[in-house]
Amino acid sequence: MSSLLSTSIGELELSSPVIVASGPLTSSPETVKRLIPYKPAAIVTKTIAIRPAKPPKPNILRLSRFSLLNCEDWSDRSPAYWAEEGIPKIKKLGTTVIASIVSLSRKGEEMGYLARRMTEAGADAIEVTCLYDPAYLPDHLRAVRSESDLPILAKISIPELRDEYVLRMGRKIMETGVDAIVASDTYGPCLHVDITTGEPFLGKKDGSGRLSGPAIKPFTMYFTALLARELKATVISCGGISRWEDVIEAVLLGASATEICTAILLEGIEVIGRILEGLSEYLSRRGESIQELKGKALERIKNRLQLPEPIRVGPPKIDVSSCTGCGLCAKSCPVGAIYMEKEKAFIGKSCEACGLCVSVCPAKAIGWS
Ligand SMILES: Cc1cc2nc3c(=O)[nH]c(=O)nc-3n(C[C@H](O)[C@H](O)[C@H](O)COP(=O)(O)O)c2cc1C
Numbered sequence: 001m002s003s004l005l006s007t008s009i010g011e012l013e014l015s016s017p018v019i020v021a022s023g024p025l026t027s028s029p030e031t032v033k034r035l036i037p038y039k040p041a042a043i044v045t046k047t048i049a050i051r052p053a054k055p056p057k058p059n060i061l062r063l064s065r066f067s068l069l070n071c072e073d074w075s076d077r078s079p080a081y082w083a084e085e086g087i088p089k090i091k092k093l094g095t096t097v098i099a100s101i102v103s104l105s106r107k108g109e110e111m112g113y114l115a116r117r118m119t120e121a122g123a124d125a126i127e128v129t130c131l132y133d134p135a136y137l138p139d140h141l142r143a144v145r146s147e148s149d150l151p152i153l154a155k156i157s158i159p160e161l162r163d164e165y166v167l168r169m170g171r172k173i174m175e176t177g178v179d180a181i182v183a184s185d186t187y188g189p190c191l192h193v194d195i196t197t198g199e200p201f202l203g204k205k206d207g208s209g210r211l212s213g214p215a216i217k218p219f220t221m222y223f224t225a226l227l228a229r230e231l232k233a234t235v236i237s238c239g240g241i242s243r244w245e246d247v248i249e250a251v252l253l254g255a256s257a258t259e260i261c262t263a264i265l266l267e268g269i270e271v272i273g274r275i276l277e278g279l280s281e282y283l284s285r286r287g288e289s290i291q292e293l294k295g296k297a298l299e300r301i302k303n304r305l306q307l308p309e310p311i312r313v314g315p316p317k318i319d320v321s322s323c324t325g326c327g328l329c330a331k332s333c334p335v336g337a338i339y340m341e342k343e344k345a346f347i348g349k350s351c352e353a354c355g356l357c358v359s360v361c362p363a364k365a366i367g368w369s
Contacts, residue, residue: 004283005276007041007257007290009234010151010179012125014041014096014257017247017290018275021238021259022047022100022127022155024060025269027075029089035264038272042096044127044259047074048082048118049102050110056203060265061192066240067216068262069190069209071202074102079117087121098153099123101144102131108140115144127182129155132210134169141176153236155182158223166223170231180234182259183223186210187239213262214240221253228254229298242271244278251290252297313368314353320344322365329357329366 005016020043026032027046035043053073061069077086082099090097099118103111115126128144130137134156141154154173158166173181188210193200200207217240227233237250242263250258263271283289304311318329325343337351345365347357358366 004289005279009125009153009236009256012042012096012151012179015039016041016276016279017251017255017257018272018279019044019098019236019257019259020264020272021261022129023261023265024072025261025264028077029086029093032090032095033093035269035272036093036095038269039276040095040272041257042098042124043090044098044100045075045082045086045090045123046077047100047102047129048077048079048114049074049104050079050114051104052076052078056205058201058203059209061201061209062266063192063211063213064215065266066214068212068265069188069192069202070186070212071204071209079114083117083121087118087123091122096124097122098125098127100127100129100155102129103136103140104131106136108136108143111140111143112147115148119148119150123150125151125153125179127153127155129182129185130157132157132185132188133159134173137169138172138176141173141178145177151179152177153180153182154178155185155238157185158183158187158219161219163226166226167230170227170233174231174233180236180256181227182236182238183220183227184239186212187216187219212239213266214242216240217242217246221249224250224255225253225298225301228295229301242267244275244282247275247279248282248293249297251293252295254295254298256294312353314355315351315369316347316353316355316358316366317369318345318347319365319367322363324363324365326362328360328362332356332360 007017020040022044026043055073059072101114189208190211202209220239224237236257237255238259330338337348
């Protein structure tokens with residue numbers, strides 16, 4: 001049944017754009033069972049490889065309210081477990097199951113086998129990921145396609161933050177006939193060391209981990225827009241999504257759906273319900289569906305790309321009646337152009353219209369003239 005929230009990836013119909021991403025939340029039928037009351041549109045299993053992982057421990061570190069580092073590796077359960085028990089049990093919970101698989105070799109000779117086993121086990125789609133270097137992903141995707149008729153999602157990592165790199169990789173992936181590109185996995189490697197002991201917190205030998213959570217959301221948005229705009233790819237945005245507003249932002253930039261992991265780890269599984277409720281209210285209020293909103297902001301970006309020069313607005317203007325006198329704008333102004341008088345903020349002549357105060361003001365009292 002179609003609703004304002006519904007979306008699709010190839011032939012995979014989804015009740016909403018909110019999918020739980022591959023990770024510790026989807027590492028077994030027992031962990032997935034906890035998610036079901038909050039009705040995610042689908043879950044992506046913990047990544048399945050030909051041999052079970054022996055992950056370092058500890059492997060997850062909360063770095064800030066907005067970020068995690070992890071070095072969790074793929075699933076510590078075998079493909080036979082997932083095919084015979086894991087996927088059938090998760091299917092019985094009544095959710096859509098996307099089986100995540102990865103090759104441990106460049107050639108990907110095991111990918112056909114993994115794809116066949118997960119297809120026979122009843123998965124609804126297959127997500128093919130890579131161990132942070134997407135160079136061999138196209139070959140792995142072809143091997144999967146030859147053994148499965150299910151919708152196939154290609155999950156990329158972005159080791160080089162350059163348009164040319166991402167577009168070249170995106171093109172090669174799309175040539176394999178995938179149904180969507182998931183952008184993206186975590187970013188890294190990264191390092192955190194405890195200053196009292198001098199020891200890294202995470203268990204990997206070099207102490208490194210990979211970054212996820214709201215801190216990486218701007219990358220997710222940028223690469224979603226790039227792949228949707230330049231390659232007309234079907235994109236699933238993944239990375240830093242934690243609020244319903246983030247889902248709308250991704251959809252406006254061309255995403256067909258989103259995947260979420262870290263926000264649920266940082267805030268609890270209720271996040272899924274909160275996001276779905278927020279989306280529902282927003283879409284009902286506007287009388288617009290996810291499908292209708294998809295890609296709307298891309299038009300604006302395309303128009304801007306035609307301009308001879310970048311945008312130059314300003315100076316900003318303070319609506320004195322809305323100003324609460326908190327002084328945050330004055331504190332953050334890099335050139336000291338904002339001054340306070342009788343508990344109201346005023347902008348002086350040295351203002352350079354950088355825009356920081358507009359986004360800092362909690363009362364939204366600063367706009368453009
Ligand atoms: C602890 C942890 C384990 C993860 N394990 C996997 C995995 O097995 N396979 C995979 O494709 N991605 C894995 N990821 C990456 C997430 O699926 C997701 O791509 C990434 O964290 C960015 O999204 P987020 O900011 O919503 O977490 C893991 C992430 C975390 C934090």
